[in-house]
Amino acid sequence: MSEPIGEAIVLTNGDAGRPVAGVPLLLRTILALQRAGVERLTLVGAEAPRDPRIRLDVATVPALTPAADERLRLIVGAGTVIDEALVRELGRHARPGEVLEVERDGVHVRVAPGSLVGAPAGRHIAARRGMLGRAGAPAREQAEQLLRGLENPRDGYLDRLIYRRFSRPLTARLLPTRITPNQLTVVGIAAGSAGGLLLGIPGAGATVAAILLLLVSGVLDCSDGELARLRFAESKLGHWLDVAGDTVVHVALLGGIALRLANLGETPSVAAMVGLATGIAGAFAAITSSEQLEGRRHRVPGWENRVLDGVLSPLSTRDWYVFPVGLAAAGLLGWLVPAAAVGAHVFWVATALLLWRALRKSRAPE
Numbered sequence: 001m002s003e004p005i006g007e008a009i010v011l012t013n014g015d016a017g018r019p020v021a022g023v024p025l026l027l028r029t030i031l032a033l034q035r036a037g038v039e040r041l042t043l044v045g046a047e048a049p050r051d052p053r054i055r056l057d058v059a060t061v062p063a064l065t066p067a068a069d070e071r072l073r074l075i076v077g078a079g080t081v082i083d084e085a086l087v088r089e090l091g092r093h094a095r096p097g098e099v100l101e102v103e104r105d106g107v108h109v110r111v112a113p114g115s116l117v118g119a120p121a122g123r124h125i126a127a128r129r130g131m132l133g134r135a136g137a138p139a140r141e142q143a144e145q146l147l148r149g150l151e152n153p154r155d156g157y158l159d160r161l162i163y164r165r166f167s168r169p170l171t172a173r174l175l176p177t178r179i180t181p182n183q184l185t186v187v188g189i190a191a192g193s194a195g196g197l198l199l200g201i202p203g204a205g206a207t208v209a210a211i212l213l214l215l216v217s218g219v220l221d222c223s224d225g226e227l228a229r230l231r232f233a234e235s236k237l238g239h240w241l242d243v244a245g246d247t248v249v250h251v252a253l254l255g256g257i258a259l260r261l262a263n264l265g266e267t268p269s270v271a272a273m274v275g276l277a278t279g280i281a282g283a284f285a286a287i288t289s290s291e292q293l294e295g296r297r298h299r300v301p302g303w304e305n306r307v308l309d310g311v312l313s314p315l316s317t318r319d320w321y322v323f324p325v326g327l328a329a330a331g332l333l334g335w336l337v338p339a340a341a342v343g344a345h346v347f348w349v350a351t352a353l354l355l356w357r358a359l360r361k362s363r364a365p366e
Helices: 024-035 082-094 139-148 156-175 179-199 203-232 236-264 271-294 305-314 320-328 333-363
Strands: 007-011 040-044 057-061 071-075 080-082 100-102 107-111 132-134
Touching: 007 024, 007 333, 024 071, 024 080, 024 100, 080 107, 082 100, 082 107, 100 132, 107 132, 107 179, 132 333, 139 156, 139 333, 156 203, 156 305, 156 320, 179 203, 179 236, 179 320, 203 236, 203 320, 236 320, 236 333, 271 305, 271 333, 305 320, 305 333
Parallel strands: 007 040, 007 071, 040 057
Antiparallel strands: 071 107, 080 132, 100 107
């Protein structure tokens, strides 16, 4: 299906109020469906919880009954824990007029046309993505499964290789606590800023401390978002803190680099600084255009989009920390500005060419 499933039916039992990762099961199910694009919901055997985060249309019926139309519905079994990734996965497999089911550990989720919502199970599939579990499963197991469903396509290489490996166990331990995502963000900003400034102090000890603090900052930057999404606690303040915090850490790191270069007497030339500034501006413009035009360029599949999304876009994240830290550890920090200037220009030119090719394909007649 090219469009998300717009309607869902949730069967309820005595587990509706059971906490799952700190959120009552029924409320979690409703909010997960809402995130996945569901607009209308029918609850069987329960009233909708009162929560200002619920924005979809909710109706209540005493029993599951067939509908008069053939629109596809998602049916969530009683006591079932799901996430938005599973709902989207089912949407990709669903076909008009067909009953589709995923079952695991005695719980199930189905997609069926209105007239067949109560019919026996049809085609079974093994969903590769998303959470499907029992409400009564151990809390740690639930948290681990939910965390695996929080894939972020904007993650950089360091996020995938390092930060997420530490952030997910940390988030699972923080779920039962009163620590908030915004508190994690503030601690991460402080650690990253200290690490960036420490890089300006010559010596192996300061460099090691800077690396550790930047690592802690990266882990916390992943964990705060995971905690917010699992608790459905995203906020405008949290988004602002995240964006502002990244900027503060970047400035601190650049300040540390400038201080270290000054201490070493290796101040870069004006030409190198101009080259770096123009390269950064070009890279920012190219990657911003790629993200803003994502919908248009994805109209036609192609290898250009795979490279833009899977190779070049992740390079615009905090992955660039590797270069100054690595050069500082090797005693070659003086090479940073000239190398970064060349790399930035190569990056924006490659991004612009691939974006142009992808947009040209999207405009070509089929």
